[in-house]
Amino acid sequence: MPTLITPRDLPTWVPxxxxxxxxxxxxxxxxxxxxxxxxxxxxxxxxxxxxVVRYRSGQTPMDRRVEGRWTRxxxxxxxxxxxxxxxxxxxxxTECINVTHTYLSEALMAxxxxxxxxxxxxxxxxxxxxxxxxxxxxxxVDAIAAEAEFRGMGGSLYAESLAIQLAVHLFRKYARIDxxxxxxxxxxxxxxLRRLDEYLDxxxxxxxxxxxxxxxxxxxxxxxxxxxxxxxxxxxxDYVTRRRLERAVRLLSSGxxxxxxxxxxCGFADQAHLTRMMxxxxxxxxxxxxxxxxx
Numbered sequence: 001m002p003t004l005i006t007p008r009d010l011p012t013w014v015p016x017x018x019x020x021x022x023x024x025x026x027x028x029x030x031x032x033x034x035x036x037x038x039x040x041x042x043x044x045x046x047x048x049x050x051x052v053v054r055y056r057s058g059q060t061p062m063d064r065r066v067e068g069r070w071t072r073x074x075x076x077x078x079x080x081x082x083x084x085x086x087x088x089x090x091x092x093x094t095e096c097i098n099v100t101h102t103y104l105s106e107a108l109m110a111x112x113x114x115x116x117x118x119x120x121x122x123x124x125x126x127x128x129x130x131x132x133x134x135x136x137x138x139x140x141v142d143a144i145a146a147e148a149e150f151r152g153m154g155g156s157l158y159a160e161s162l163a164i165q166l167a168v169h170l171f172r173k174y175a176r177i178d179x180x181x182x183x184x185x186x187x188x189x190x191x192x193l194r195r196l197d198e199y200l201d202x203x204x205x206x207x208x209x210x211x212x213x214x215x216x217x218x219x220x221x222x223x224x225x226x227x228x229x230x231x232x233x234x235x236x237x238d239y240v241t242r243r244r245l246e247r248a249v250r251l252l253s254s255g256x257x258x259x260x261x262x263x264x265x266c267g268f269a270d271q272a273h274l275t276r277m278m279x280x281x282x283x284x285x286x287x288x289x290x291x292x293x294x295x
Contacts, residue, residue: 016037021034029163102141140165204243247266
């Protein structure tokens, strides 16, 4: 694979006047530059960032080649273009334009993709968009540009939060995510299983969700489900149900609480729900267990 250029290398290939930049501001995973360009015809090597070009002033016919295919549009103020990471391109325009570039790192895009899908990500690619209008995209990149220009309190944190919002929106409308489904699902560690069991012991009487279980052991839902099944041989739902029935059997055997109270203490909706689950999974009923415990 050819060496990828960085946003700082871009003026070597696309000469223009830098109007503003986030260089030196300590931003992480997001960058900004604004340029004044005359008409140019420029091949650009593949970049190591994803780029959003926002057209501020001036308008021009724009020709661009990506993946061997030329596209022609007329770009005017309010439009934006997208260029995915690691993709060579060739741009040609004839008029003077004022644009901003917003750069998103591979690390940020991969992290956001994992967070919103709960799956291991192989690659993220932006769609081939040369000219489009979207007030969400332009609003966020304008806010990033304003932060680079006016530098308010907490600038690095603010810029990164805007970049995350932009990434989520791009994933919703303008991106493709390829997943790594070949990752083997090994068992959860004993410490994670203990932590999960302790959580269930404390919250079994409540509505326990798979999201809460995954969060308890520090994993995404999709990853947790695969590792959990490898550890226990059952789904999280079946595991929780078994734990609830085990508690119900212990409480019913002691004979201290009414059956409807046992149902509530074990997280069942009501006595009828407990009875249905016990009959279906254990072949008995709460009343029969109570009677056997008292005999």
